[in-house]
Amino acid sequence: MTLxxxxxxxxxxxxxxxxxxxxxxxxGLNLICAENNMGKTxxxxxxxxxxGWEGMLSPSRxxxxxxxxxxxxxxxxxxxxxxxxxxxxxxxxxxxxxLTVRRAIKSESEKTELVRTWxxxxxxxxxxxxxxxxxxxxxxxxxxxxxxxxxxxxxxxGWELPEVTNWDGGAVKLYMEVVAPFLFVEQTRGWGWxxxxxxxxxxxxxPERRATEFLLSLESLTRASERDALLAQREELRGxxxxxxxxxxxxxxxxxxxxxxxPRNPTGDWPPPVLPTLFLLHENDWQPIGxxxxxxxxxxxxxxxxxxxxxxxxxxxxxxxxxxxxRASELSGLIGGAARDVREQMAELQSLDERLDALSQDKAxxxxxxxxxxFGSSEDLSIDRSNCPxxxxxxxxxxxxxxxxxxxxxxxxxxxxxxxxxxxxVMRDDARSVLLASRxxxxxxxxDLKDIRRTIRSLKTxxxxxxxxxxxxxxxxxxxLGDRIEEFNEFEIKLAGLGSDLSEQAAGYRxxxxxxxxxxxxxxxxxxDKQKLTAFGDLVREQLRDFGFTSMPPEEVQLAQDTYLPMxxxxxIRPDELSASDRVRMVWAYLxxxxxxxxxxETAHPGLLILDEPGQQEISDDSLRALFxxxxxxxxxxxxxxxxxxxxxxxxxxxxxxxxxxxxQIDGYLLKPQKS
Amino acid sequence: MSTEQExxxxxxxxxxFRERPGPAAGDLRAVWRLPVLLMLxxxxxxxxxxxxxxxxxxxxxxxxxxxxxxxAFLDGKVRPEEAIVRFEPALDRAxxxxxxxxxxxxxxRYWVLTERGRDLLRKVDGQAxxxxxxxxxxxxxxxxxxxxAVKKLLGRG
Numbered sequence: 001m002t003l004x005x006x007x008x009x010x011x012x013x014x015x016x017x018x019x020x021x022x023x024x025x026x027x028g029l030n031l032i033c034a035e036n037n038m039g040k041t042x043x044x045x046x047x048x049x050x051x052g053w054e055g056m057l058s059p060s061r062x063x064x065x066x067x068x069x070x071x072x073x074x075x076x077x078x079x080x081x082x083x084x085x086x087x088x089x090x091x092x093x094x095x096x097x098x099l100t101v102r103r104a105i106k107s108e109s110e111k112t113e114l115v116r117t118w119x120x121x122x123x124x125x126x127x128x129x130x131x132x133x134x135x136x137x138x139x140x141x142x143x144x145x146x147x148x149x150x151x152x153x154x155x156x157x158g159w160e161l162p163e164v165t166n167w168d169g170g171a172v173k174l175y176m177e178v179v180a181p182f183l184f185v186e187q188t189r190g191w192g193w194x195x196x197x198x199x200x201x202x203x204x205x206x207p208e209r210r211a212t213e214f215l216l217s218l219e220s221l222t223r224a225s226e227r228d229a230l231l232a233q234r235e236e237l238r239g240x241x242x243x244x245x246x247x248x249x250x251x252x253x254x255x256x257x258x259x260x261x262x263p264r265n266p267t268g269d270w271p272p273p274v275l276p277t278l279f280l281l282h283e284n285d286w287q288p289i290g291x292x293x294x295x296x297x298x299x300x301x302x303x304x305x306x307x308x309x310x311x312x313x314x315x316x317x318x319x320x321x322x323x324x325x326x327r328a329s330e331l332s333g334l335i336g337g338a339a340r341d342v343r344e345q346m347a348e349l350q351s352l353d354e355r356l357d358a359l360s361q362d363k364a365x366x367x368x369x370x371x372x373x374x375f376g377s378s379e380d381l382s383i384d385r386s387n388c389p390x391x392x393x394x395x396x397x398x399x400x401x402x403x404x405x406x407x408x409x410x411x412x413x414x415x416x417x418x419x420x421x422x423x424x425x426v427m428r429d430d431a432r433s434v435l436l437a438s439r440x441x442x443x444x445x446x447x448d449l450k451d452i453r454r455t456i457r458s459l460k461t462x463x464x465x466x467x468x469x470x471x472x473x474x475x476x477x478x479x480x481l482g483d484r485i486e487e488f489n490e491f492e493i494k495l496a497g498l499g500s501d502l503s504e505q506a507a508g509y510r511x512x513x514x515x516x517x518x519x520x521x522x523x524x525x526x527x528x529d530k531q532k533l534t535a536f537g538d539l540v541r542e543q544l545r546d547f548g549f550t551s552m553p554p555e556e557v558q559l560a561q562d563t564y565l566p567m568x569x570x571x572x573i574r575p576d577e578l579s580a581s582d583r584v585r586m587v588w589a590y591l592x593x594x595x596x597x598x599x600x601x602e603t604a605h606p607g608l609l610i611l612d613e614p615g616q617q618e619i620s621d622d623s624l625r626a627l628f629x630x631x632x633x634x635x636x637x638x639x640x641x642x643x644x645x646x647x648x649x650x651x652x653x654x655x656x657x658x659x660x661x662x663x664x665q666i667d668g669y670l671l672k673p674q675k676s
Numbered sequence: 677m678s679t680e681q682e683x684x685x686x687x688x689x690x691x692x693f694r695e696r697p698g699p700a701a702g703d704l705r706a707v708w709r710l711p712v713l714l715m716l717x718x719x720x721x722x723x724x725x726x727x728x729x730x731x732x733x734x735x736x737x738x739x740x741x742x743x744x745x746x747x748a749f750l751d752g753k754v755r756p757e758e759a760i761v762r763f764e765p766a767l768d769r770a771x772x773x774x775x776x777x778x779x780x781x782x783x784x785r786y787w788v789l790t791e792r793g794r795d796l797l798r799k800v801d802g803q804a805x806x807x808x809x810x811x812x813x814x815x816x817x818x819x820x821x822x823x824x825a826v827k828k829l830l831g832r833g
Contacts (some may be wrong), residue, residue: 058802167804203804364809365702371806373707390776398704399766399773406697410707413699 014080028635039670052137257442270506281444311467407608631657724786
């Protein structure tokens with residue numbers, strides 16, 4: 001997995017004139033020294049553009065070049081309109097594997113999405129017999145399709161970019177533009193923090209983390225994708241389990257049947273130690289369905305004897321009618337109370353749901369606020385200040401307009417909300433269970449009342465029949481008992497069916513849980529990953545010492561095991577905690593460390609690093625000297641670093657004396673008129 | 677010793693009262709509110725906003741119900757009196773802060789975005805996972821909010 005830039009060329013055609021910069025790069029440190037505004041950034045941007053990586057800077061399709069390359073250029077003291085411009089680069093991967101690429105910056109005939117390639121060293125040795133082939137970039141499919149340039153580049157570099165999760169929960173390829181910020185630092189925004197320019201519009205979850213895991217070849221990346229897939233399966237199974245259980249419980253509830261010991265959440269333990277049981281409201285008491293069915297069958301057997309005639313049972317019917325009417329009256333009262341309970345509990349549940357919605361909205365705002373505060377890591381855009389930038393007065397902690405006393409930090413407030421969500425969730429789950437039980441009771445009472453009324457009707461009919469006729473009440477009772485027994489039998493059968501279905505789902509759940517356990521806890525690292533990270537951390541600390549980092553003791557800087565970013569005493573280091581120049585030193589140490597770790601461990605780092613103006617924030621010459629000396633050692637490991645600096649060449653020469661570097665000292669503009 | 681005496685003994689020591697920091701609603705934090713405010717300015721016609729336009733949009737992004745209410749009004753599906761706008765004093769304070777932070781400027785008629793404000797908005801746009809609800813609710817509106825629409829909504833036109 002390597003990538004080297006051997007040649008790069010930016011060509012601008014303006015009128016009759018052709019201007020170009022041609023740069024040759026070797027292994028080790030390549031320094032481009034030129035004064036400001038002479039075209040150094042253009043030269044580096046040309047490499048980025050040729051690689052199709054400018055999407056790391058922004059979603060815009062606008063070419064990332066100044067007007068001198070796209071509109072009007074100064075040439076021999078005249079200003080000429082640019083008619084055509086393009087970027088070319090000759091890439092090397094492996095010993096003799098060369099690929100030359102060309103991409104139009106401004107052209108009437110070639111779209112900027114087109115990348116023309118030759119399988120050979122066209123810039124250094126001419127076109128020869130190398131045939132060209134066109135690919136496309138910066139449009140959908142560039143990373144996956146055969147005709148996509150990034151698909152080709154990935155193969156060329158020997159990379160195998162993994163699938164990662166995006167914000168929609170789907171799996172997408174880890175785009176090169178997400179890895180590029182760790183290999184290319186652009187001048188204006190790249191030095192604010194480690195990978196401060198990150199194309200979040202590509203909607204990959206935790207892009208910095210995924211890119212670092214890929215570059216370090218951490219096993220946890222593969223594990224993260226597998227874990228995400230298993231978590232998605234588990235969520236789906238949870239949904240399906242709950243749907244099955246809820247549907248059964250609802251159907252049972254409508255008939256006044258209560259279900260107990262049926263777990264609403266999936267479990268691997270099936271059948272459960274206490275089996276799910278159906279309960280019926282029988283004589284004001286919830287009794288197991290088995291017992292009620294036995295009683296009903298007994299009663300049915302008794303009535304299955306010869307149907308009596310009316311004259312034989314008239315007195316009995318009269319008594320039964322009185323009892324039934326009393327029971328109906330009692331049930332009506334109970335139903336009124338049960339319905340009131342249901343209404344009150346529904347209102348309480350709704351109020352808890354509303355509270356939880358409000359809390360989750362507030363939590364989302366705090367998550368946003370914490371992310372937004374990070375934007376303020378650069379002084380320019382800081383909106384999280386305690387003093388007014390205009391008059392320096394202390395700003396209130398909130399927008400309430402009154403002094404509310406000390407206010408929690410964003411993190412403290414978010415933690416509080418998270419705790420409240422937990423509490424209210426438990427209350428809501430409890431309220432749901434209580435409501436469900438109340439609804440079941442109400443349905444059971446209503447079902448009983450319906451039955452009793454039918455009984456009353458048939459008893460009354462019996463009393464008006466002729467004496468010789470068979471008792472209507474006895475017939476109706478038999479039919480009713482038979483119907484009830486059949487109905488409750490059906491529920492038992494359905495429960496058995498549900499049990500089989502859940503048994504299958506439980507097996508699936510066991511499998512998923514076991515595989516998740518094998519993968520380890522979230523953020524868990526294998527022993528080899530830990531070794532790599534420890535070595536990476538050592539490299540970062542060593543460099544911070546070398547570079548003169550002083551905002552905190554370098555030995556206290558660790559790398560977090562979940563984000564791989566610097567932290568101190570288990571708290572992530574925020575850029576605004578460091579001085580501006582130390583922020584830059586941290587970026588140096590991190591990116592150089594990522595490259596250097598590949599010298600001792602197997603990683604996917606291509607051994608290429610491009611830095612535009614690392615001497616930011618008037619950083620001391622001592623620090624810069626230490627950086628250049630360190631980067632110069634890259635050559636000994638077959639790695640390549642390209643640096644653009646506006647430091648005078650003489651000063652740079654002194655900094656790198658005795659080190660092997662390729663120094664390109666440019667006088668005037670890099671883009672120079674070429675002989676036709 | 678009686679219970680009362682025992683209590684007195686236990687309580688007979690100095691008390692220290694410390695004011696602990698209290699919570700605040702997330703939308704009252706400037707760091708959250710200012711980027712949202714900039715998004716509201718951008719959602720107005722010409723990317724410039726009167727205070728009334730800001731209050732209307734601020735109300736719209738509070739909840740999906742209010743966003744639907746505003747969208748229905750702009751589509752002509754409901755009358756102005758059916759979409760009740762709520763004014764929020766905190767918004768005015770946020771606007772003042774935004775001016776102080778040079779994210780917005782007042783050009784005698786409108787609030788407009790400064791270059792700084794645009795830079796911040798670019799960062800917010802680039803963050804797919806930030807201000808999801810507010811971005812989605814603003815997308816629901818049929819187009820940039822005009823002053824004419826706001827005047828009609830507030831019964832002033």
